[in-house]
Amino acid sequence: MNISELSKQSGLTTPTIRYYEQIKLLPKAKRKSNGYREYSDNDLKQLFLIQQAQQVGFSLTEIKSFLPSNVTSWDHDILIGVLESKIKDIEDLEQKLAISKQNLRMMITAINSKPDEITCEENAQRLLNLYYDNDQA
Numbered sequence: 190m191n192i193s194e195l196s197k198q199s200g201l202t203t204p205t206i207r208y209y210e211q212i213k214l215l216p217k218a219k220r221k222s223n224g225y226r227e228y229s230d231n232d233l234k235q236l237f238l239i240q241q242a243q244q245v246g247f248s249l250t251e252i253k254s255f256l257p258s259n260v261t262s263w264d265h266d267i268l269i270g271v272l273e274s275k276i277k278d279i280e281d282l283e284q285k286l287a288i289s290k291q292n293l294r295m296m297i298t299a300i301n302s303k304p305d306e307i308t309c310e311e312n313a314q315r316l317l318n319l320y321y322d323n324d325q326a
Contacts, residue, residue, distance in 0.1 A: 192218075195228045199236040206236070214239055214253055246275060 209215040218226035255271040303312040
């Protein structure tokens, strides 16, 4: 298939495909006698793997470190190690997000529990004092 067909099937632009080839994420395409690039089904599969890796948070540099341009030369141990490391990163991020979510909910509760007799400005000051005093303890 030519680059425009590969672009259509993969959902990537032709400049992106050329860039992946340039940085060796994708094997260098064979050339037809007319000079056009010729891509295989394996190239399409490789592009799908790259896209999936990006969707779970890998950068192109990370992908390049564990996903060789030729799928026949994968290093099982490196691949498993990288994937397990990314799972750990995701778990760490989940924990940080859970704490952030809890802090936001506490803030909403504190804002909504404004005594009727004070103004919003006084409530803001009350909350600043509340959080400032808690941080200093």
